[in-house]
Amino acid sequence: MADQEQSTLALKNGHHLPRIGLGTFQATQQGLVGSAVKYAVKAGYRLIDCASGYGNQKEIGAALKELFEEGAVKREDLFIVSKLFQTHHAGTQHEDGDRRCVESLDETLEDLGLDYLDLYLIHWPFGFQEKKLDDSEGIKQPLRLGDGSPNPIWNIKMEYLDTWRCFEKFVANGKCKSIGVSNFTEEQLQQIIDMCTIPPAVNQIEVHPYLLQQNLHSYCAEKNIRVMGYSPLGSTSSNHPQKYGVNLLSNPVIKVIAEKLGKTAAQILIKWTTQNNSNLITIPKSTTPSRIVENVSLDFEIENEDVKKINELDCGHRYFISYLKKPGNDNIWHSGVIEEGNDDDWVR
Ligand code: A2P
Numbered sequence: 001m002a003d004q005e006q007s008t009l010a011l012k013n014g015h016h017l018p019r020i021g022l023g024t025f026q027a028t029q030q031g032l033v034g035s036a037v038k039y040a041v042k043a044g045y046r047l048i049d050c051a052s053g054y055g056n057q058k059e060i061g062a063a064l065k066e067l068f069e070e071g072a073v074k075r076e077d078l079f080i081v082s083k084l085f086q087t088h089h090a091g092t093q094h095e096d097g098d099r100r101c102v103e104s105l106d107e108t109l110e111d112l113g114l115d116y117l118d119l120y121l122i123h124w125p126f127g128f129q130e131k132k133l134d135d136s137e138g139i140k141q142p143l144r145l146g147d148g149s150p151n152p153i154w155n156i157k158m159e160y161l162d163t164w165r166c167f168e169k170f171v172a173n174g175k176c177k178s179i180g181v182s183n184f185t186e187e188q189l190q191q192i193i194d195m196c197t198i199p200p201a202v203n204q205i206e207v208h209p210y211l212l213q214q215n216l217h218s219y220c221a222e223k224n225i226r227v228m229g230y231s232p233l234g235s236t237s238s239n240h241p242q243k244y245g246v247n248l249l250s251n252p253v254i255k256v257i258a259e260k261l262g263k264t265a266a267q268i269l270i271k272w273t274t275q276n277n278s279n280l281i282t283i284p285k286s287t288t289p290s291r292i293v294e295n296v297s298l299d300f301e302i303e304n305e306d307v308k309k310i311n312e313l314d315c316g317h318r319y320f321i322s323y324l325k326k327p328g329n330d331n332i333w334h335s336g337v338i339e340e341g342n343d344d345d346w347v348r
Helices: 032-042 057-070 099-112 160-172 186-195 214-222 252-261 265-276 289-294 304-311
Strands: 008-010 016-018 047-049 079-084 117-122 176-182 202-206 226-230 280-282
Touching: 016 079, 032 047, 032 057, 032 289, 057 099, 079 099, 099 117, 099 160, 117 160, 117 202, 160 176, 160 186, 176 186, 176 226, 186 214, 202 214, 214 226, 252 265, 252 304, 265 280, 265 289, 265 304
Parallel strands: 047 079, 079 117, 117 176, 176 202, 202 226, 226 280
Antiparallel strands: 008 016
């Protein structure tokens, strides 16, 4: 790995995290994610981004166990991130307060085979009713009813303040070194800052040239909250911005810069994230060995003029939009993140 990609950013609590990590979202095909994690760690990756909602933590845990047993890496040299799923918020919605939140972290630690997480994030600032998602039949509920109105089983509550209080206990009892959030707006971050003892160390959000969100980045930098950017390559979604009609990897502006530098479009996109924003960590996902290496082979610079051209691609386009704000849905509290979209769009 090149020096810059091995470099770390300090969190305000004194812990450090690498600027590039391996994403594991959508790495669900049996056998793939474990191999990817082992390959990535051996190739020099030290940050692995996980989530209980990705459904693959057991396999990642087995891979980590092998890596530790082989002596390929020590636990203390890795930075493992995970996230609390929407069914497991703490607080008044559930009759027994912190229970599900505590149980969820314990299950995550057990699945990953770890005693502690380096960073635990609230995955989204809203909750789902637990019983509906725990459906033993595995039936996926429709997002909208036949008349187009939101399906009321998707229970929308702002529970993250209670959950944050619970997260602070995880730092006190040593199960999490750092805590943070994901998909939070400036207003939601400020709400936590106003009430917390421990401020969020990180906000993980979607970051790529189609979605700059300068205000949110400036706010996070000002508050010393590191931003972890997901989907730097635009993920696998075919929901491209109308303005361009192509995904990021096929965008002509990116392709021309890639050709000029003799690099791939993916390398340009990943390099842009670290070069353009010194407060940013990026987590490209790949289960393909050659791409895992390619994505951290970034020993080059993009000229300032070209960085500017990439920034100009910004069109406020989200690949991951929530379905919670639909026509007729009055829950507009999450307007910074949630926009109208297709029923096919799914919460990441
Ligand atoms: P794969 O895992 O099969 O290698 P994002 O990180 O933006 O969510 O993007 C992840 C998607 O991009 C995955 O489909 C992944 O495929 C693909 N991908 C990852 N690295 C590269 C690369 N270097 N070139 C092209 N596609 C890539």
